[in-house]
Amino acid sequence: MPTELSFDVAIVGAGPSGLVAAILMAEAGCRTALVAPDALPADRRTTALLGASVRLIDRLGLLPDVAAKGAGMHTMRLIDDTGRLIRAPEVNFRASEIDREVFGYNIHNAFLTEILAARVAAMPLIRRVPGKAVTVTPGEDTIAIGLEDGRTVTSELAVAADGARSALREAVGIGWAVWDYPQSAVVYDVAHRFPHDGVSVEFHTPAGPFVLVPLPGKASSIVLVETPDKAAELAGLSDAAIAAETERRAHSIFGSMSAASPRQLFPLTGATADQFGKSRVVLVGEAGHRFPPIGAQGLNLSLRDVGTLAEVVGAAKRRGEDLGGDGVVASYDRARRIDVRTRTFGVDLLDRALIADALPAQAMRCLGLAAAARLAPIRQLMMREGLSPTIGTPRMMR
Ligand SMILES: Cc1cc2nc3c(=O)[nH]c(=O)nc-3n(C[C@H](O)[C@H](O)[C@H](O)COP(=O)(O)OP(=O)(O)OC[C@H]3O[C@@H](n4cnc5c(N)ncnc54)[C@H](O)[C@@H]3O)c2cc1C
Incomplete structure (x- = not known):
């Protein structure tokens, strides 16, 4: 077993965000490493995949599997x-x-990751590298990810899909506000x-x-x-x-x-990164944002991260550019700011307005819902923006 493995892109974490990121990177023609422990923690949650996410799953040819296991x-x-x-x-x-x-479609996370993992296993450009990332060293042309067993994965770009306690985010010093x-x-x-x-x-x-x-x-x-x-x-x-x-x-x-x-x-808990990329590392999924489960937004937002990243990296690959260079990292960071910030703010506001004791907050919440109940154009706008936001949905998910 060689101790140094070299790729175009390394994804760290094989939750749903990491698995979809690996599939899309390989589809863009990148030699991709998927670094993650073999055993996933038990997850009894389900995910309601909505609008743009369903289009992405369909684009990957996985909709029949998801529809069969979900509702x-x-x-x-x-x-x-x-x-x-x-x-x-x-x-x-x-x-x-x-x-x-x-x-x-609402589907158990365990089934969703099983379906995605089967696709990953069928893609020759993806190599699963079992293990946990413990060190991250960005360099001039590549970034090195050290694993627990002493092996090193090097790549041009590292994708942090390693969840809310992301080791990659911390290693490159991206700020993380938690509440x-x-x-x-x-x-x-x-x-x-x-x-x-x-x-x-x-x-x-x-x-x-x-x-x-x-x-x-x-x-x-x-x-x-x-x-x-x-x-x-x-x-x-x-x-x-x-x-x-x-x-x-x-x-x-x-x-x-x-x-x-x-x-x-x-x-x-709620949390947000103060930027979504730095020093050859980009953040996707809960490595970049976390909020309460209201309106089924978390993973749907994460899939928009991944779709956007695939478009930015795919364009750089076609132009023969450095996949982890400042241009790619900054484009991705810029492209994700508004969508992540507005969703985080919106979900926070909805939750706080619901549990607030103050009458003005309760009145505002009720007025908003009354408008949605009575006025079809408002209701339709809310549905369209909830399923596929105007700002933030990448072309491949429209
Ligand atoms: C109660 C609840 C209900 C929810 N319902 C919905 C819903 O209906 N719709 C929706 O869109 N979202 C929902 N969400 C949000 C959604 O579940 C999360 O956004 C999603 O699971 C995050 O996926 P992820 O892949 O980004 O992170 P994770 O699932 O946390 O995956 C991170 C992976 O990284 C691995 N990892 C961590 N550190 C390392 C390391 N150092 N090296 C290698 N691997 C590592 C971990 O083992 C893990 O497998 C819900 C959340 C909650 C709490």
Whole structure:
């Protein structure tokens, strides 16, 4: 086994962002290393892949696999369950209103990564390099990534897809602002008596959203946001007790329920990098941004990072330029700023307006939802921007 391996691009991290980045880099003709530990941590979350992300998955020829393992969603129903004096009307976002059959597909992260990993394995330009990156040394023409076992991967460009605690981001000194929310999410699956019919339901409670997202068959994936203590208590309930609690919170809209998976707890944090590239390293996915699970935005934003990067790197490759040179890194950084900042700000605002005690914040939130409920053009604009933002969606995902 050689101790030094040389590539055009090295991707560090094989979560969904890293896997898609590897596929797109190889499609752009780059010899690509995918550096990641063999075993992935258990992830019970699901991802609602929406609009532009579905187009990307389709472009990769993976839509039949994703649709087979996931569930299509054609309606998103928002219900104000705050019990407050000022309450918003119910809003129904329907895909048919913007001439679509579905908004997208909800799929377990475990299935999504399995589908993506199978494609990675079939691409001769990608080499999986098992291991954890421990050192990062940017140089004049290449960047060297040292692994735990002493091997070194060198490449022109390194893509940090190594999650919120990114070692690459830290190694090149990119600033990372982190903030906490007084909330945790409990994630699990339930089976229910009545079909969901492709409808995703989001109850807005004073502690945060409580969301039922369609899964294949009569089942939904639950994201229940609560105060950290309450969330920990709920995560510790028996199957029967969590099923009864879920049905109670869902006002029995899908009838009686049973727990279909163990519970997983996620303390909610927000974070953003102060730039998205530096010294031959670019950030994609949670290495660059993190926010609460409201409106299913996190991975959808990450896929726009990856699509944008593929376009910038593909253009540099065609021109025969240095793939990790200042030009490429700066173009990518510029291209991602507005989309990441506006999504981070928007999700933060939505969450804070929901849990705020102050009447003016509650009134503003209700006015916004009332406008969406009553005015079709506003509702349609919100749907279009939610699925495929005007600023930030790369050409290949339009
Ligand atoms: C409760 C919840 C629900 C969510 N629901 C949705 C949703 O419906 N829609 C949506 O779009 N988003 C959703 N998100 C967000 C989404 O899950 C994340 O954005 C996504 O999982 C991040 O993927 P990633 O590949 O960027 O990072 P990760 O999944 O964190 O992957 C990082 C990978 O890097 C590896 N790694 C780390 N360090 C190293 C190293 N030094 N060397 C090598 N490898 C390393 C790790 O092992 C890991 O596999 C949700 C988030 C939460 C918390």
